[in-house]
Amino acid sequence: MVQTGSTTGRTSGGPDKQGDDRVAKPAVPAPRPAPEGNAEPPTERILIEGTSKSTVVLPYIPSASAAKTRPLRAWMLALPVDLAALLAPIAWSQQYWKATVAVALLTVGAFAVGGLYRARRHMSVLDELPSIYFRFLAATAAVAIVVAARHESFNYIDGFLRLAAVSAVLLLPARAFSRIAVLMARRRRWVEHSAIIVGGGPIAIELARLLRRYPQYGLRFAGFVDVPSTAHIGRESSPLVGHIEQLQQLVRYTECDVVIIADIDCPEDRLLRAVRAPGMENTDLWMVPRLREFPGTVGSPDHIGAIPVVPLRRANLSGPKWAVKRTSDVIFASVALFLLSPILLVCAVGTFFEGGKGIIFRQQRIGRYGEPFSLMKFRSMRPVDDTESQTNWNIGHDPRVGPFGKFMRRTSLDELPQLWNILRGDMTVVGPRPERPYFVDRFSVDYPEYAMRHRVPVGLTGLAQVSGLRGDTPISDRARFDNYYIENWSLWLDVKVVLRTVSEVFRGGGR
Known part of the structure; x- marks a missing residue:
């Protein structure tokens, strides 16, 4: 078990004057202000109970840009851009505006159901291309059947399909624009979300390195969360912000939007209690699958570097x-x-x-x-x-x-x-x-x-x-x-x- 204490080995909850040898549960520290000028930030020494090993970790400093962009979601840019591309043909001809609006709404709905407006770590228009056009063509076909039933004129059907083709042409650059805009904002750290990693093994350490080095994933690494199977004794496995039992409080402390579970070996009921806590319901939960070499067949694949990550569906009966x-x-x-x-x-x-x-x-x-x-x-x-x-x-x-x-x-x-x-x-x-x-x-x-x-x-x-x-x-x-x-x-x-x-x-x- 990891305890926070001084370099002499006494924990912060050490024996009192009456000789009580119980160790107090470590409390979540309050956020510290950023150091002024070139001053070194204050440090803490993490002591591994029962050993002489310890490591110095830096305190967590909340990100100003992450705090400002917390309300932003992936669909806020992609959805209006997609709608603009799908509705643009109305500027050429208002004769088919009802059918064009129907196609746009059905397509956007199909995109939402298919996860095309969810937050992704690896963003590539080419990866999304088959799903985009399959759903667009399905929506167009459904509306075309209704148009053909109501209008027997071949010229009317032909005119509608021509406008649908214009929407298809515009859809790809529109989606590329929204993706490029998000990537640019991430790389310049205009848009980022704080993330903590549960675990501290090789995969968790590699994930932390990737998040620090590549801002295009849109995540600012806030620290590791300790589990019993992890020994946070090296600098590469720091900063350690707390323990699995404190996950709900740590999400508030780090102003966290994303929790990634990786390299974790702890009882399932213990993990479930942590991630099911009420304070976790508005936090995105991602997991590195145990069998990483065998890709899943459900949902759209995502990855950080070459490490697959799977978004877990959250119970969130709100909004x-x-x-x-x-x-x-x-x-x-x-x-x-x-x-x-x-x-x-x-x-x-x-x-x-x-x-x-x-x-x-x-x-x-x-x-x-x-x-x-x-x-x-x-x-x-x-x-x-x-x-x-x-x-x-x-x-x-x-x-x-x-x-x-x-x-x-x-x-x-x-x-x-x-x-x-x-x-x-x-x-x-x-x-x-x-x-x-x-x-x-x-x-x-x-x-x-x-x-x-x-x-x-x-x-x-x-x-x-x-x-x-x-x-x-x-x-x-x-x-x-x-x-x-x-x-x-x-x-x-x-x-x-x-x-x-x-x-x-x-x-x-x-x-």
């Missing part, structure tokens, strides 16, 4: 993604409340006749980022007290649950009042099911992956539930399914979960 999900939630909940109002009335009447007043049962649950909220359900039984309702697990077979309550629980009709929780913003339609604070605390200790479920809003239904993990089922399995859903979210995945939920309700697959 446009969250706007889409939230809009669909409001529409779904509003329509469902209207259409299901007769069923809600039947459930309310049945609950009243079976158990008297208090048809709505409110219970505290934990939502996104660990925030508590009041969840609503139709009451299927009366708990003895509030402590029982908060700490008793799975009451489906409790003798106090009446016939109507069992029916509602089996068909999940008791969950319908949560549509109001969705409208209020406490929940979403599809997401990890909410749990009570008592069990969240217990499960988070026993299962490290469980706490990561709270990166997104909790849901009325979830992938784990429609996969048979309801009631008294393994918590570890539920956590794995929930995290899989978070990391592979799409609107279509939500639709699939909702359809499977409806199927489960009609089959009576509730608890």
